[in-house]
Amino acid sequence: MKLTGQCKVDFETWLLVWIKKNIAWETETPDQHDIDHFYKFPLAMQFGVIQEFADSVGYVFEIQVHTEPTMQGGIFKAFKAVILHNGRFMNTLFKTAIRTRAMESAIEKFNQIYNKE
Secondary structure, X not given: OOOOHHHHHHHHHHHHHHHHHHOOOOOOOOOHHHHHHHOOOOHHHHHHHHHHXXXXXXXXXXXXXXXXXXXXXXXXXXXXXXXXXXXEEEEEEEEEOOHHHHHHHHHHHHHHHHHHO
């Protein structure tokens, strides 16, 4: 999962402000090193921060969990990514049994939509 184009530029600018506000000591000034470090975090941690950026620019993307009974009496979990922009439905991505794949798909699609603006 990589952000590209204007989405990456805008996210990284926003990220420096977010790090200063939420993580850095008062005397610290976040820089490119902090951005590089962010991309080393696990996907679940990156996802939450990218979601906050998306919120700040009018997008909402989330992972919905759907459960379905199986023929064997168990439960099948399906994860689905949904994207909205300014309250307008943009996209529903495929269902997958793997949460991380749904997160990757949501970020990839958000990146594509954002860069088309």
